[in-house]
Amino acid sequence: MIALSSISKALVACLMSAAAGGVAAVMLAVQGHGVTAALVCAAVVANAVGFHFLRRANSGVAKAIHVMEQAAMGNLRVRVLNIRGTGGIGRLQRSINRALDQFEAFAKEADAAMGAALSSRYYRKIMPRGLRGEFVRYSHCINETMDRMDEQNRKLGMFTSRMLKDAVSISMTVNEGAVANAEIVASIDQIASQTNLLALNATIEAARAGEAGKGFAVVAGEVKALSNQTARATTDISTRVANLRQEMAVIVNTMTRGSDAIAKGRQSMQSMGGRMGTVSQTVADATDSMAEVSRILAQQAAAANQISGGVQKMAHLAESNAIAIEKSSSALINVEGEVAALLALLAEQDIPNKIIMLAKADHVLWKKRLVDMLIGRTALRAEELSSEQQCRLGKWYYGPGSMPFRSHPAFAALEEPHRQVHREGIEAVRAYNAGQVEIAMERIARVQQASLGVLANLDRLLEAPTTPSAGRGAF
Amino acid sequence: MVASKLLTGVARTFGDDEIIVSKTDATGRITYCNDVFIRLAGYTESELLGQPHSMIRHPHMPRTIFKLLWERIGAGNEVFAYVVNRCKNGDHYWVLAHVTPDRDEAGKVVGYHSNRRTATAQALAVIEPLYASLRDIEAGTADRKAGLEAGWARLHDILAEKGGDYDRFVLDI
Known part of the structure; x- marks a missing residue:
C-alpha cells in the first residue's frame, strides 16, 4: 500500500x-x-x-x-x-x-x-563574499587555519634555509679545521718521533752518568711511552676527522637535495635531526681526542724541556763536572711535579691554547737540534735554522692568531728573548761549523738563558684568560 | 542582431551576500540559473534554460579572458575571472566569476558550475583599463585569430610584471 x-x-x-x-x-x-x-x-x-x-x-x-x-x-x-x-x-x-x-x-x-x-598556495582561501550565516563563520574559521599553516610553513622554510646555511658553514669550518688538524697531527707525529729519539738519547746519557742518571732514565722511559701514546692518539684523530668530513659532506648534500622535500614533509627533517646528532657526537669525540692530545703534548713539552735542558748541561759538563750532573738530575726530579701542575693547568684551558703549547714544544725541539749538533748527533747549517719570524712561535706571534693576547704584558716581553734565542742559536751553529766549539757552547748557554725567558712568558700567556674569538682564531 | 548588441550603459548591482549561480552541461548550455541570475539578467528561467551561456556575453569582454577561462576549466582546474555580463535590455553587471567543473560520482566532468560574486570598485579600477587595452589589441588586427594571440601575449606580459601567477593576481586585486 x-x-x-x-x-x-x-x-x-x-x-x-x-x-x-x-x-x-x-x-x-x-x-x-x-x-x-x-x-x-x-x-x-x-x-x-x-x-x-x-x-x-x-x-x-x-x-x-x-x-x-x-x-x-x-x-x-x-x-x-x-x-x-x-x-x-x-x-x-x-x-x-x-x-x-x-x-x-x-x-x-x-x-x-x-x-x-x-600545494602550499595558502593565498587561495575561502571567499566568504556571497555566503551567508554559519557558512561565513565556517569560512573565517578555515581561513584563519590556513593563515596559521602559511605562517608555520614560512617558519619551516626559514628554518630550513637557515639550517642549510648553517650546515654549509659548519661543513666549511670542519674542512678548514680538518686541514689545520692534519697539520697539527703531522707536527705532533714529528714531535713524537723526535721525542722518541730524544728519549733514546737521554737514556744513553743517563747510562753514561751512572748512578746519578738513574732517575733520569725513568723519566726518559716515560717520555718514550708518552710519544707512543701520542702516535696512537694522532691516528685516532685522523680517523675521526676523516669520518667527520665525510659525514658533513653527506649532510650538506642531503640538505641541498632535500630542501624542497622538507617543505613537503617533516620526515626528512627528523632523519636530518638524527644525522645532525651523530655529527655533533663525532665533533664531541674529536674534540675529546684533541683535548687528550693536547694533554699528552703538554706533558711531552714539559718533559722534553727538562730532558733537553738536562742533556745540554750534561753534554757540556759530563766529563768533568759531576756536581753539574747531580744538579741536572735533581732538576729532573721535579719533572713529575711540573707535569702534574701543567696537567691541572691544561684541564682549565681551552684547546685553542694548544697553539702556544705547540710553539713551546717547537721551541724546545729547536734547542734540542742545537744540542744534537754539539754532541755530534747531527750536522747543522746556519741557514737551516729559521729566523724568529719563520718558526711556528714567530708565525703565531706576528700573525693574526695572537691578536687576543697582544694587550698582555707578557706578549711584549716575549719578543726580545725569542729573537735572542734565534740569533744566538744561528751564531752557535756558525761558530760550531767554524770549529770554535767553545764559542758555540757559550752561545748555546745564552740560548738556554733566553729560552727560559721565552718559556716563562709563554706560561704567563697561558694563564691569561682568552676571549672566545681567540679560540676560533687559534684553530 | 542590432537589438541584441544594444547597450544602455546602465550598471546593475546585487548584494555582497548574494551569489549568482548558473550551471551548464558539458557543451556550455545552461541547465540551471538561480533567482539572482534571473533577476539581474532580466530573462525568465525558461528563456535561459537550454541556451548557450554566451547569451549573456557582453561585447566589451576581451576574448583573451574567455580563452584563459576555458583553458583552465578544460584542464579540470577552477578559475576566477572578472566578467561583465549583458542584461536582456542592454544594461550590464560586473561579477567576479568562479568557474569549476561539475563532476559526477565517478569524477567525470558532466558540466560546469559558476558562482558569481560582486566585484569591488578597487578591483574594477584595475580590471576595466586592463580589459580595454586587451580589447584594443584584439581589435588591432584584421585577422581575429592574430588579434586573440596578440591579446594573449599582452596579458601574459602584464602577468609576468606582476609576478606571473594569474590566480594570485586575480585574488589579490
Missing part, C-alpha cells in the same frame, strides 16, 4: 466529488430540475479547476522531494527547475535552490582552499 500525501488524498476526494457531482447533474437534468443541474455542473467545473491546481501543487512538491532526496544523498548539483508562481510551493522550491546554492558554493570553496593548501 502506497502512503498517500495529503495532496494526493485531496486529489482523490476531488475526483470522487466531481464524479458524484456529474452523476447528480445528469439525474437532476433527467428529472427536469434544470437550474439545480446547472448549479451542480458549475460545482463540478469548480472541482475540476481545484483538481488541476492541486495536481500542479502535487507535481511541484514531487519535484522538491526528488531534489531534496538527492541532496540528502550528498548530491549537491541538483536543483529544482521550471519554478512557477510566487506562492508557497514556488517559495519552497526557490528556498531549496538557495540553500543548495549556499551548500555547494561553500563545499566548492572549501575543496579549492584545501586543495590549494596541499
